[in-house]
Amino acid sequence: xxxxxxxxxxxxxxxxxxxxxxxLALIGLRDNAALFRTPTEIAAEPVPPGQSIRLGGMxxxxxxxxxxxxxxxxxxxxxxxxxxPVRFSGITPDLFQENSGVVAEGAFDAxxxxxxxxxxxxxxxxxxxxxxEGMETxxxxx
Amino acid sequence: MHAFANPTxxxxxxxxxxxxxxxxxxxxxxxxxxxxxxxxxxxxxxxESVRIIYVHVPTNWLAMAGWSGxxxxxxxxxxxxxxxxxxxARAIAVPGALFAALxxxxxxxxxxxxxxxxxxxxxxxxxxxxxxxxxxxYIALASASSERGETSRVTAIxxxxxxINLPVIHYSVTWWNSLHxxxxxxTGGSAIDSSILWPLPISALGFTLxxxxxxxxxxRAIIAGNRVEARLRRMxxx
Numbered sequence: 145x146x147x148x149x150x151x152x153x154x155x156x157x158x159x160x161x162x163x164x165x166x167x168l169a170l171i172g173l174r175d176n177a178a179l180f181r182t183p184t185e186i187a188a189e190p191v192p193p194g195q196s197i198r199l200g201g202m203x204x205x206x207x208x209x210x211x212x213x214x215x216x217x218x219x220x221x222x223x224x225x226x227x228x229p230v231r232f233s234g235i236t237p238d239l240f241q242e243n244s245g246v247v248a249e250g251a252f253d254a255x256x257x258x259x260x261x262x263x264x265x266x267x268x269x270x271x272x273x274x275x276x277e278g279m280e281t282x283x284x285x286x
Numbered sequence: 287m288h289a290f291a292n293p294t295x296x297x298x299x300x301x302x303x304x305x306x307x308x309x310x311x312x313x314x315x316x317x318x319x320x321x322x323x324x325x326x327x328x329x330x331x332x333x334e335s336v337r338i339i340y341v342h343v344p345t346n347w348l349a350m351a352g353w354s355g356x357x358x359x360x361x362x363x364x365x366x367x368x369x370x371x372x373x374x375a376r377a378i379a380v381p382g383a384l385f386a387a388l389x390x391x392x393x394x395x396x397x398x399x400x401x402x403x404x405x406x407x408x409x410x411x412x413x414x415x416x417x418x419x420x421x422x423x424y425i426a427l428a429s430a431s432s433e434r435g436e437t438s439r440v441t442a443i444x445x446x447x448x449x450i451n452l453p454v455i456h457y458s459v460t461w462w463n464s465l466h467x468x469x470x471x472x473t474g475g476s477a478i479d480s481s482i483l484w485p486l487p488i489s490a491l492g493f494t495l496x497x498x499x500x501x502x503x504x505x506r507a508i509i510a511g512n513r514v515e516a517r518l519r520r521m522x523x524x
Contacts, residue, residue: 148365148366148367151364151365152365155361155364155365155446158446159361159446162446162447162450163450165450166450166453166454170454170461173462174461174462177409177458177461177462178409178462178463178464179406179407179408179409179462179463179464179465180463182463200463236402237399237400237401237402238333238399238400238402239331239332239400239401239402240402244331247406247465262403263402264401264402264403264406264465265400265401265402266401266465266467267331267332267400267401267467268467268468268477269467269468269469269470269477270470270477270478271329271332271336271339271470271477271478271479271482271483272329272330272478272479272481272482273327273328273329273330273479273481273482274327274328274329274330275330
């Protein structure tokens with residue numbers, strides 16, 4: 145066996161071993177590397193009140209309700225199967241709107257309402273121009 | 287491939303090629319960024335902030351392509367002992383780190399108006415930050431352990447090992463739920479409307495040519511530095 149072939153064989157074995165180790169690490173990370181929990185996951189495995197988590201899903205259609213104090217909103221986060229009621233006081237990102245993705249940081253209160261301390265908007269992978277000429281930034285009305 | 291092993295021969299090609307890569311790349315990048323800023327329509331949801339895509343995607347593509355280059359060059363160095371492979375790997379590291387930083391910065395600037403945050407520890411952002419740190423580690427290791435102009439074997443092994451992060455970055459938005467949206471451009475097509483998309487490949491090509499020119503310049507600088515060092519050593523012994 146030529147020295148070059150020996151080095152090549154060793155390198156290939158090493159690369160395969162590294163890829164294998166990487167996959168093992170990824171399998172281990174699988175549940176822990178997620179940024180947020182979905183309503184379905186929370187329904188299956190309830191989170192005790194007061195424990196900080198991130199909740200992610202879609203803002204249900206027609207669910208955003210402005211409260212009388214003017215800064216608090218109630219809305220529902222859903223993922224097609226389960227729903228979670230959320231309350232938030234503060235300024236939401238421009239892209240926060242109904243039928244759009246959201247990641248809320250906060251904790252459940254004793255009655256099962258998720259009290260969000262921070263709201264992040266999650267948009268999907270689609271990019272397209274506004275539907276009509278003259279409508280400059282359709283996203284800013286959310 | 288060993289035809290280019292001779293540095294003199296390599297330099298005679300690399301010198302004119304640097305200009306042939308840089309100026310067309312510069313022209314393409316300026317054209318693509320100009321049309322991306324002033325000509326293409328805004329996004330229906332994000333508005334004008336979508337225009338940062340013409341910098342954000344090419345810089346991140348090059349940050350990842352750069353490490354792929356380091357990994358391949360390191361493998362060639364270890365297995366075939368090609369004398370220029372180590373030089374190429376080291377030449378990629380600094381522009382690679384720069385583009386990784388630019389990708390993180392443009393992403394952060396884009397994230398503030400769209401997501402509502404500069405930074406979040408999701409899979410895509412974290413793995414890209416790890417890539418930036420890998421570049422810094424590679425640069426430190428290469429400069430600490432290289433002797434007589436040779437890239438050390440430890441550096442080459444690190445270059446190959448670091449490549450494990452590349453599929454993690456790519457699939458991070460598929461494997462784990464994240465704030466960053468999934469891939470827009472896949473082999474199945476593009477989720478970006480063609481009116482917004484078309485300057486993007488031009489911009490990516492332009493930035494890639496500029497990146498190639500920077501790598502060639504750095505390779506020439508490293509070879510020149512090695513020659514100076516070798517001559518000084520001979521004189522000192524002389």
